[in-house]
Amino acid sequence: MKATNGNISPKKPASTQKDEVVIHAKGIKVGFVDNEVLKNITFDLKRGENMVVLGKSGSGKSVTIQCIVGLLKPDAGDLTVFGQNVAEMNDDELKQLRMKIGFLFQSGALYDSMTVRENLEFPLTRVLKLNDQQEIDKRVEEVLDGVGLLDAIDKLPSDLSGGMRKRVGLARTLIVKPEIMLYDEPTTGLDPITSREISELILNMQKKYKTSSIIITHDMECARITADRIVVMDDGEYIAEGSYKELQKSDNKMVRSFFNETT
Ligand SMILES: Nc1ncnc2c1ncn2[C@@H]1O[C@H](COP(=O)(O)OP(=O)(O)O)[C@@H](O)[C@H]1O
Numbered sequence: 731m732k733a734t735n736g737n738i739s740p741k742k743p744a745s746t747q748k749d750e751v752v753i754h755a756k757g758i759k760v761g762f763v764d765n766e767v768l769k770n771i772t773f774d775l776k777r778g779e780n781m782v783v784l785g786k787s788g789s790g791k792s793v794t795i796q797c798i799v800g801l802l803k804p805d806a807g808d809l810t811v812f813g814q815n816v817a818e819m820n821d822d823e824l825k826q827l828r829m830k831i832g833f834l835f836q837s838g839a840l841y842d843s844m845t846v847r848e849n850l851e852f853p854l855t856r857v858l859k860l861n862d863q864q865e866i867d868k869r870v871e872e873v874l875d876g877v878g879l880l881d882a883i884d885k886l887p888s889d890l891s892g893g894m895r896k897r898v899g900l901a902r903t904l905i906v907k908p909e910i911m912l913y914d915e916p917t918t919g920l921d922p923i924t925s926r927e928i929s930e931l932i933l934n935m936q937k938k939y940k941t942s943s944i945i946i947t948h949d950m951e952c953a954r955i956t957a958d959r960i961v962v963m964d965d966g967e968y969i970a971e972g973s974y975k976e977l978q979k980s981d982n983k984m985v986r987s988f989f990n991e992t993t
């Protein structure tokens with residue numbers, strides 16, 4: 731139940747909440763010795779939006795994510811998350827920020843000796859410091875149900891397929907209800923059917939939890955399923971932006987190369 735907040739300022743449009751920018755990047759530059767990786771990255775991620783980043787391997791997609799969570803400092807440019815400049819945050823502020831951001835690692839990175847239930851309890855007890863077992867059980871079961879794996883609750887990761895492990899990894903990330911999700915190549919290494927399932931799950935999770943997400947991929951099916959908006963990266967910049975359908979019609983060579991791979 732959400733109260734409709736009284737419009738204090740009559741000038742403010744009703745869509746303010748929807749158009750809220752959660753990540754703002756302007757002119758981001760990151761270089762390593764003799765290697766200018768990000769030259770001029772500019773984008774806004776809006777609340778509730780799925781933004782897909784397409785880019786060749788080694789183009790700096792993961793570096794962008796490291797900047798967002800403050801693991802890397804840009805050499806130049808502005809990067810604010812929830813309105814706060816990441817480069818200016820102290821350790822405590824970074825810790826707070828990272829609690830609001832979920833990652834999906836390529837491997838899923840589950841603890842092999844723990845059951846699915848225990849893997850999911852871990853962030854609740856260690857990160858959120860919950861100790862009400864009833865609340866913990868409820869959240870574990872709810873999130874597992876969301877990824878379609880309630881039946882696997884007492885299994886060990888080694889009893890699960892790669893796709894199932896990925897889904898548990900996603901559930902473990904979502905259980906703390908992050909406001910932003912960063913997916914770094916979520917379907918890499920999975921077969922086409924499982925890739926599709928994971929992509930659909932990413933879309934469902936966006937709808938269910940209203941998270942804002944950046945999805946890095948070169949899987950065009952994943953992009954088609956999950957994206958509200960796609961940006962294409964080349965030589966340290968975003969060179970094109972649009973919906974899947976819009977970009978499909980592009981005559982830019984780099985943009986075309988992504989679409990041609992799948993047709
Ligand atoms: N910590 C680092 N030190 C030096 N070079 C790095 C570092 N991290 C990434 N790079 C380089 O930056 C480039 C982009 O890397 P990355 O963001 O991982 O690419 P991708 O688009 O495949 O995710 C690569 O050339 C990589 O070698």
Ligand SMILES: [Mg+2]
Nearest residue numbers: 791792793914
């Ligand atoms: Mg990468």
